[in-house]
Amino acid sequence: MYDADHARPAQSGRRAILHDMEPTADDFLGAALKGLSSTPKALPHRFLYDAEGSALFDRITRLPEYYPTRTEIGILRDNAADIAARVGPNVQLVELGSGSSVKVRILLDALDNPYAYVPIDISRDHLAGAAQAIQDAYPDLRVEAIAADFAQPFDLPPRGAGKRVGFYPGSSIGNFTPAEAESFLKLWAGRLGAGAMMLIGVDLQKDASILEAAYDDAQKVTAAFSLNLLARANRELGADFDLKAFRHEARYRADEGRVEISLVALKDTEVTLDGRRFTFEEGERLHVEDSWKYTLPGFRALADRAGWEAETVWIDPDGLFSVHMMRVRP
Ligand SMILES: C[S@@+](CC[C@H](N)C(=O)[O-])C[C@H]1O[C@@H](n2cnc3c(N)ncnc32)[C@H](O)[C@@H]1O
Numbered sequence: 001m002y003d004a005d006h007a008r009p010a011q012s013g014r015r016a017i018l019h020d021m022e023p024t025a026d027d028f029l030g031a032a033l034k035g036l037s038s039t040p041k042a043l044p045h046r047f048l049y050d051a052e053g054s055a056l057f058d059r060i061t062r063l064p065e066y067y068p069t070r071t072e073i074g075i076l077r078d079n080a081a082d083i084a085a086r087v088g089p090n091v092q093l094v095e096l097g098s099g100s101s102v103k104v105r106i107l108l109d110a111l112d113n114p115y116a117y118v119p120i121d122i123s124r125d126h127l128a129g130a131a132q133a134i135q136d137a138y139p140d141l142r143v144e145a146i147a148a149d150f151a152q153p154f155d156l157p158p159r160g161a162g163k164r165v166g167f168y169p170g171s172s173i174g175n176f177t178p179a180e181a182e183s184f185l186k187l188w189a190g191r192l193g194a195g196a197m198m199l200i201g202v203d204l205q206k207d208a209s210i211l212e213a214a215y216d217d218a219q220k221v222t223a224a225f226s227l228n229l230l231a232r233a234n235r236e237l238g239a240d241f242d243l244k245a246f247r248h249e250a251r252y253r254a255d256e257g258r259v260e261i262s263l264v265a266l267k268d269t270e271v272t273l274d275g276r277r278f279t280f281e282e283g284e285r286l287h288v289e290d291s292w293k294y295t296l297p298g299f300r301a302l303a304d305r306a307g308w309e310a311e312t313v314w315i316d317p318d319g320l321f322s323v324h325m326m327r328v329r330p
Pocket residue numbers: 045046049054057061069096097098099100101103120121122123148149150151169170171172
């Protein structure tokens with residue numbers, strides 16, 4: 001479906017295409033009711049990103065404690081020419097969870113005559129603005145955005161003469177459990193198809209103090225990001241969460257390699273959603289998100305099981321973050 005209404009007016013005259021398959025409020029309601037009925041209670045992390053959540057995430061990327069964004073940008077800048085040489089000319093670059101489409105500019109500046117850029121994101125209005133900004137900056141590039149849950153079935157636009165290259169930065173793969181990550185990479189090996197490559201950012205296991213500060217910063221922007229999930233349920237679903245009754249918490253479970261992000265009830269509290277009442281006892285956790293961290297061999301083995309063979313990997317000098325290049329195994 002082509003939905004040009006969401007794209008900002010273009011300075012170049014060319015408008016980014018937007019295919020709109022964003023999940024509806026019904027999806028959010030069903031997932032929220034299911035999550036609040038489960039033990040422990042949880043809300044699905046994909047709903048963290050509405051326009052407000054995407055804007056808060058952009059602020060997170062600029063926080064001093066949030067090392068992943070600046071570290072991954074450094075790796076991409078340092079290796080852009082090598083990346084471009086390895087993928088070759090005329091590629092269709094498909095970005096998974098593209099957010100503000102900042103990092104992709106490093107690739108677009110280095111690639112040899114890219115054929116098209118296909119940003120995919122669940123946060124539709126934010127995606128539309130970001131896609132149009134790329135279209136304005138690269139007027140000759142075909143920009144074809146897809147507002148969708150990238151784990152759901154949909155077709156990609158035709159790829160032209162070059163390779164399809166997936167770009168999945170931000171260590172968003174860490175928001176899936178390792179088993180889910182394996183299924184997800186398998187799904188995308190099939191969707192990108194034979195001969196495709198993938199460039200994926202993967203955060204590495206490290207000291208708990210660095211990780212917990214990155215997900216619970218002094219300015220409390222990450223806390224506002226988590227609490228926006230409750231605010232969004234109030235706005236869109238008519239829930240009545242008392243936001244002051246919860247505090248944000250990030251704990252690194254080193255034995256599992258996972259930062260667990262929760263909202264913890266500060267007192268006994270309750271919420272009504274769709275006519276159903278859910279109670280929280282003081283200290284009870286509402287699970288919001290996990291961020292799994294990997295070792296280099298651990299991630300490589302997972303990707304291998306999902307049908308991807310390693311091409312190369314780059315890491316920063318401090319060993320904080322990795323960017324893997326992989327290809328679909330023939
Ligand atoms: C951690 S941010 C990363 C943004 C950007 N790629 C970066 O590296 O800075 C995750 C992005 O993925 C998007 N996202 C999260 N879950 C998604 C889903 N199920 N389908 C599509 N996009 C999703 C969010 O809206 C957000 O823009």
